[in-house]
Amino acid sequence: MIEANQTICVQGLGFVGFAMSVAIASVKKDDKPLYNVFGIDLPNETGNARINNINLGMMPFKTTDENLLNTFEDVFRQGNLVASSSTDLFSKADVIIVDINFDVNLKGSDPAVDFLPLKKAINAIGEQMRPEALVIVETTVPPGTTSEIIYPYLLNLIKKRFPEISSVNLAHSYERVMPGKNYFNSITEFWRVYAGINSQAAEKCKGFLKTIINTKKFPMRELKSTTASETAKVLENSYRASNIAFINEWGIFAESVGIDLFEVLEAIRLRPTHANIMQPGLGVGGYCLTKDPLMGIVSCNQIFNINPTDFEISKKSVSINNQMPKNTFELIKKSLKFTQDKTVLILGITYRQDVQDTRYSPSLKLIDLFKENFKKIYCHDPMLNSFDSNEIIFEKRLPNPEKFDLIVLAVSHQEYKDINYDIWLGKFNGLLVDSNNVLSKEQISKLMKLNFNLKIIGRGDI
Ligand SMILES: NC(=O)c1ccc[n+]([C@@H]2O[C@H](COP(=O)([O-])OP(=O)(O)OC[C@H]3O[C@@H](n4cnc5c(N)ncnc54)[C@H](O)[C@@H]3O)[C@@H](O)[C@H]2O)c1
Numbered sequence: 001m002i003e004a005n006q007t008i009c010v011q012g013l014g015f016v017g018f019a020m021s022v023a024i025a026s027v028k029k030d031d032k033p034l035y036n037v038f039g040i041d042l043p044n045e046t047g048n049a050r051i052n053n054i055n056l057g058m059m060p061f062k063t064t065d066e067n068l069l070n071t072f073e074d075v076f077r078q079g080n081l082v083a084s085s086s087t088d089l090f091s092k093a094d095v096i097i098v099d100i101n102f103d104v105n106l107k108g109s110d111p112a113v114d115f116l117p118l119k120k121a122i123n124a125i126g127e128q129m130r131p132e133a134l135v136i137v138e139t140t141v142p143p144g145t146t147s148e149i150i151y152p153y154l155l156n157l158i159k160k161r162f163p164e165i166s167s168v169n170l171a172h173s174y175e176r177v178m179p180g181k182n183y184f185n186s187i188t189e190f191w192r193v194y195a196g197i198n199s200q201a202a203e204k205c206k207g208f209l210k211t212i213i214n215t216k217k218f219p220m221r222e223l224k225s226t227t228a229s230e231t232a233k234v235l236e237n238s239y240r241a242s243n244i245a246f247i248n249e250w251g252i253f254a255e256s257v258g259i260d261l262f263e264v265l266e267a268i269r270l271r272p273t274h275a276n277i278m279q280p281g282l283g284v285g286g287y288c289l290t291k292d293p294l295m296g297i298v299s300c301n302q303i304f305n306i307n308p309t310d311f312e313i314s315k316k317s318v319s320i321n322n323q324m325p326k327n328t329f330e331l332i333k334k335s336l337k338f339t340q341d342k343t344v345l346i347l348g349i350t351y352r353q354d355v356q357d358t359r360y361s362p363s364l365k366l367i368d369l370f371k372e373n374f375k376k377i378y379c380h381d382p383m384l385n386s387f388d389s390n391e392i393i394f395e396k397r398l399p400n401p402e403k404f405d406l407i408v409l410a411v412s413h414q415e416y417k418d419i420n421y422d423i424w425l426g427k428f429n430g431l432l433v434d435s436n437n438v439l440s441k442e443q444i445s446k447l448m449k450l451n452f453n454l455k456i457i458g459r460g461d462i
Contacts, residue, residue, distance in 0.1 A: 005034050009093040011121060013041040013050045013083060015287075015357060016138065016175045017099030018060050019068060023187045024097075025081040026071045027211050033080045034211060038092070043085035054083035062356040062383050064414065065183035090128035095208050098125070098137045099175070104291040104298065106318075111294035113142065113302060115149060122150055126157025134169040134204045136194075137226075140233050140288065142295040144303035146172045146226035151197055170197040171205035172226040174233035179355040181414075188213055192220045195229035237292035238314045243278045244289070245317035248324055251280025251458040255331065261458040262437070280458035282410050282435040283324030283362030285351030290360045293318050325365040328408070328435040328457055335455050336406055336431045338373040345378045345395075345404045346370075348411025348436070349387060356383045363410045366435075367391055378404070382415040401428040409438040422446055431455065 010021045017039060025037040039054060041047035050060040057076040063069060075081045090096060100121050105112045118141070125135060135154065137146050155168050173194035178186040192213055196202025202222060209220060223229045247265075254261035261280060268274050284290060293314035300306050336342075351361040358364065363379075370377050371391055379387065380395045387394045401407055401424065409416060409432070416438050425432070425447075432447070434456045439447070447454050448462070456462050 005029070006094040007036045007038065007092045009038045009040055009090050009096045011040050011090075011096065011098050011125065012100035012139070013039045013047070013054065013060060014099065014101060015061070015179050015355075016177050017041075017097075018050065018054065019177060019179075019183060019187055020097060020099060020138070020175070021054075021081055021083075022068065022072050022075055023184065023212055025075040025078070033078055035080065037081045038089045039081065039083040040087065040089060041083065041085060047085060051083040051085060054081070062385075063179065063183055064181055064354040064383075067182075068184040071184060087124040087128060090125050091130065093129060093133050095134045095136065096125055096129060098122075098135065098139050100139055101287070102139050102141050104294050106291070106294070110301065111291075111298055113298050115145075115302075118145070118150070119153060122154055123157065126154045127161075129158070131158050131162045131165045132169070134171065134201065134208060136205055136208070137170070137172045138175050140174060140237075140292055140295070141230055142299040142303055143227045143230040143234065144299050146170065146230060147197060148303050167198060167200075169201040169204050170226075171195065171201045172229045173205060173209060174229065179357060180352065181354055189218060191218045193223060193229055193232050194220060195223040195226045197226055231296075234292045234295040237288050238296070238317070240278075241284060241289045241293045241321060242313055242317040243276070244281075244284055245320035247278045247280055248320055248327070252327060254280075254458055255460040258460040260461045279437055280327075281324070281362075281437060282328055282457065283365065284321035285359065285361040285363075286357060287359045289321070290318065322365070325362045325369060328366060328433065329369040331435075331455055331457065332406065332408075332431065332433055335453070340373075340375055342374050342405040343376045343378065343403065344370055344374045344406040344408065345380065345399065345401065346392075346408045346410050347380055347398075347416055347438075348409070348413055349379050349381045350383050350411055350413075353412045354383065354414055358384070358387070366408065366410065374406075381411070382413055398424070401425050401430075404428070405430040407432050409434045410436055412436050412438040422450055425452060428452070433457075 008024050010017045021037050021039040024035050027034045041050055053060045102118055151170055158165050158168060171194060173192060176186060176190055192209055194205050194209060196205055206220060251261055265277055265279055268277055296311045296314060346363055349361055349363040350356060350358050367377055377392045378395055379392045380398055421443055431453045454462060
């Protein structure tokens with residue numbers, strides 16, 4: 001490690017924690033790195049793989065973001081980012097950032113969570129941290145978690161070593177990171193919300209984040225409590241998930257009455273109050289929108305023990321979004337006779353464009369629906385080198401389309417947007433389905449002129 005002003009520990013080296021570690025390590029003052037950063041993950045298969053890659057200067061996952069790649073290269077050369085599974089390192093930290101995963105169990109009628117993994121993570125910190133260090137929770141948690149669960153738990157742990165201590169510097173500030181083309185900038189060039197457990201913690205949190213984020217251009221917003229900050233995170237994701245679920249039913253309507261919903265949406269977006277209306281697609285995946293809208297219910301049931309609302313819209317959004325791949329399946333069923341000798345190619349199995357993450361991907365739900373109906377299911381994804389599954393055949397390169405009866409454009413990766421379809425498709429005479437707005441208007445009209453059998457989610461006019 002180099003000589004730096006402060007030591008920062010980031011707990012969890014996933015999509016958020018890794019990028020955050022790089023962002024912190026890249027901060028400079030008078031041309032010198034301001035921080036030494038330890039990224040700490042678990043000593044299991046995933047954790048060890050991420051740790052080893054980072055320490056070799058290799059990305060723990062693929063990215064299309066040049067900015068993150070270049071900054072990581074700089075940071076690696078600088079030598080102020082080290083990954084480890086050693087929790088002793090928390091004892092060196094001035095600031096500790098919690099970026100671990102927090103799962104919501106979707107089974108049963110009401111969602112439920114297990115706080116134990118989070119408590120274990122806090123335990124590892126509390127047993128080592130210096131009493132004056134600042135802990136920032138960035139993990140998305142049910143509102144109330146920081147003040148009602150983490151704070152008393154952490155304080156109790158610290159009091160065992162320092163009985164005179166009466167409070168801990170604990171804050172909550174959530175990530176709006178968007179893995180994809182603007183991955184790195186979505187941390188450093190974006191608005192931040194934060195709150196402290198008390199005014200001292202809030203002040204310290206603000207002071208630290210100001211060194212990472214371009215707050216001149218993207219001012220930070222302090223909220224009055226950590227519960228408010230946690231609520232802001234889950235509410236903004238619930239809003240997005242509901243917006244998508246809402247447009248889904250209009251997509252089905254458009255397909256049934258023969259209109260182009262994209263044209264309708266373009267007209268609506270001209271009205272500034274409606275500019276962020278969503279569009280129909282294959283569905284919602286990833287680690288956030290699939291669980292965050294359920295955190296309000298969890299908060300009521302498992303933290304505050306109250307029942308002021310059933311969160312019906314948020315809950316319904318998650319179940320509608322889960323069902324969305326079925327629309328694509330039904331659309332295909334109307335245009336293609338399912339016989340057991342047919343083969344399908346799915347282009348894209350990550351949960352969104354230009355990311356490597358396949359968690360809760362709608363493509364995987366579509367594959368599940370295809371299982372019974374196709375002889376062979378082939379998949380390709382430029383963001384993945386392989387994909388372990390007994391159900392599919394993973395193609396490393398874009399295969400020759402002519403051997404397939406059906407091709408589904410499932411993810412709008414840039415590589416798929418850039419395909420010269422009339423050339424690539426060649427003599428393909430099966431059904432081509434765009435389930436995620438991959439094709440441009442020009443590509444669509446060209447393919448239609450060439451008489452390809454084309455179906456598009458949200459376009460009843462084709
Ligand atoms: N992925 C996103 O786009 C995104 C965006 C905004 C917010 N978030 C939120 O950020 C958090 C992290 O998400 P992610 O996508 O990075 O998750 P992830 O699963 O990719 O990474 C979490 C990492 O934490 C590690 N971990 C778990 N327990 C640990 C412990 N006790 N000690 C050390 N490491 C531990 C895991 O091994 C894993 O490597 C989640 O709460 C998520 O909802 C994610």
